[in-house]
Amino acid sequence: MQIPGHIDPVPLPAKVTPREDGRADLIGLSQPEIQDLLGEAGQDPRQAKLRSKQLFHWIYHRGIVDFHQMTDLGKALRQWMDERFVVGRPEIVEAHVSSDGTRKWLLRSADGQDYEMVFIPDADRGTLCISSQVGCTLNCRFCHTGTMRLVRNLTPGEIVGQVMLARDALGEWPKGAMDALDDEESATAYESDGRLLTNIVLMGMGEPLYNFDNVRDAMKVVMDGAGLALSRRRITLSTSGVVPMIARAGEEINVNLAISLHAVNKETRDEIVPLNRKYSIEELLQACADYPGASNARRITFEYVMLKDKNDSDEDARELVNLLRQYDLPAKVNLIPFNPWPGSEYECSEPERIKAFSKIIFDAGISAPIRTPRGRDIMAACGQLKSASEKKSRAELDRLAEEKQAALG
Secondary structure (H helix, E strand, O other): OOOOOOOOOOOOOOOOOOOOOOOEEOOOOOHHHHHHHHHHOOOOHHHHHHHHHHHHHHHHHOOOOOHHHOOOOOHHHHHHHHHHEEOOOOEEEEEEEOOOOOEEEEEEOOOOOEEEEEEEEOOOOEEEEOOOEEOOOOOOOOOOHHHOOOOEEOOHHHHHHHHHHHHHHHOOOOOOOOOOOOOOHHHHOOOOOOOOOOEEEEOOOOOHHHHHHHHHHHHHHHHOOOOOOOOHHHEEEEEOOOHHHHHHHHHHOOOEEEEEOOOOOHHHHHHHOHHHHOOOHHHHHHHHHOOOOOOOOOOEEEEEEEEOOOOOOHHHHHHHHHHHHHOOOOEEEEEEEOOOOOOOOOOEOOHHHHHHHHHHHHHOOOEOOEOOOOOHHHOOOOOOOOOOOOOOOHHHHHHHHHHHHHHHO
16 A cells, blocks of 8 residues: 555666666666556556557657656656656766767766767768767777776666767757557657668677677667667677677677677787687687678678788788688778877878778778778767776786686686
């Protein structure tokens, strides 16, 4: 029996970050999960099913954060919802805009953890680079994020929340009246005026395949046609090569795959991508060859950061071509000029060297565009994301690498 004036706390799913006010954040939950949560809070099962559909639409299709604006819910129900639930967003700690239009946000979770996301506008698309972890389990030597300790995985809500916040900032939620959602047509009676945010890449802080369940659940919410409705063909998951999880990613998420390769021989890749000591280049490329859905229409992207006198020779380019041909991979190679950060030990390859490297690959019939660095002036470029900017010594980075390698077994 409920005490008058007392609201029993809603039992939280394990993947929801607790809030100080005791309310449950609905962001990141699927429609069935919202339905279950409403039932746990005391809603009749049949009403919970209907209300969860309405809520899902308001939250993910309309971008509404205030229950009192959800006009097809009764006034008493809106108040009941407001007392128990919240439609949250990450806290914005800092927001920066680059001279080239790139935007970077430093975000904070309900439990005080910081992480970053970046939006990169182009003439024909707008790409949101989102994080999957606070910190990183890996220690890629060219990557600023790799100098951080792993704090924890981001929840589905914290991952989806980045997409929601970006759409807020870009003003992309549809506008217009909406009738009650008792019939299917009313939910699609209006459309957004067009999207600036067209693509998502899981290339921010963290290794997505070491937070697989939360990344999978978040991407299913993002792809749900009743909500954000972003096509799986416009989502790319980037991994440093967690080989055992690649097949599962193809089967359960089936988005585009990008591999942080960066070297073509064991010695060099062991140095700059230490995960190579656990999963070899050969194992990684075989997993790519077996990736479900990989084809000429859905090529696997191989990311290759250009490091002066480290991995940028003509011989390296020819060996890269040989490896891709050996495993008969439908591939595209993204050549990434190294983006410097405080304390980094590497230099970017000279522009002419990068062009020569690219030409060898193109001449072999494999696309190898050179990525234009974006957001360097606000530390938003590839490999520069880090929630704190303290400088670490090489000895400290080596110690972190040893600790992370020991943790990986």
